[in-house]
Amino acid sequence: MQVQRVVCFGAAALQACMSVPFFMSFVSSVYIDGVNLDHTHFARLLSCASMLNRHSTVLLYARKTPDQPALQLNKYRWSHKTVRPWGEELPLQCPECGSIASLKIKAGQGADLHGTCEMTGCPFTRTYTRPNGHTAVKSVEQGAWLVSVEGGE
Numbered sequence: 001m002q003v004q005r006v007v008c009f010g011a012a013a014l015q016a017c018m019s020v021p022f023f024m025s026f027v028s029s030v031y032i033d034g035v036n037l038d039h040t041h042f043a044r045l046l047s048c049a050s051m052l053n054r055h056s057t058v059l060l061y062a063r064k065t066p067d068q069p070a071l072q073l074n075k076y077r078w079s080h081k082t083v084r085p086w087g088e089e090l091p092l093q094c095p096e097c098g099s100i101a102s103l104k105i106k107a108g109q110g111a112d113l114h115g116t117c118e119m120t121g122c123p124f125t126r127t128y129t130r131p132n133g134h135t136a137v138k139s140v141e142q143g144a145w146l147v148s149v150e151g152g153e
């Protein structure tokens with residue numbers, strides 16, 4: 001028997017209760033209803049666990065076909081323009097002045113997003129760029145899941 005799929009989470013301390021709605025929907029739709037597990041459906045399943053998107057990246061190792069020897073790695077990370085620009089976690093504190101939740105995200109040139117600290121006199125700025133090799137997958141809630149695919153040839 002070969003494993004067909006493995007789901008992993010990138011959070012250092014995963015809050016497992018946040019993943020329950022995802023796994024319940026996964027079992028129901030994929031194993032019972034037989035829905036094809038493409039990127040769009042996987043992102044829809046991830047969106048069933050509404051707090052999971054802000055908590056963890058998700059890795060799906062899967063075979064393209066049942067007889068394929070190698071697993072393909074699909075990396076999913078949630079992106080939101082102001083909450084998680086291009087899938088990157090915002091620092092809780094400003095690295096320069098230590099203020100809490102003071103980073104404001106605005107659109108920059110092209111697809112870039114710029115973060116600046118709103119505290120008076122603080123010089124901190126950071127640019128968030130669209131990661132290479134990632135595709136935006138439509139989702140039902142705010143933001144989108146970005147996916148990159150590696151291996152499995």
Ligand SMILES: [Zn+2]
Pocket residue numbers: 094095096097098099102117118119122123124
């Ligand atoms: Zn600051």
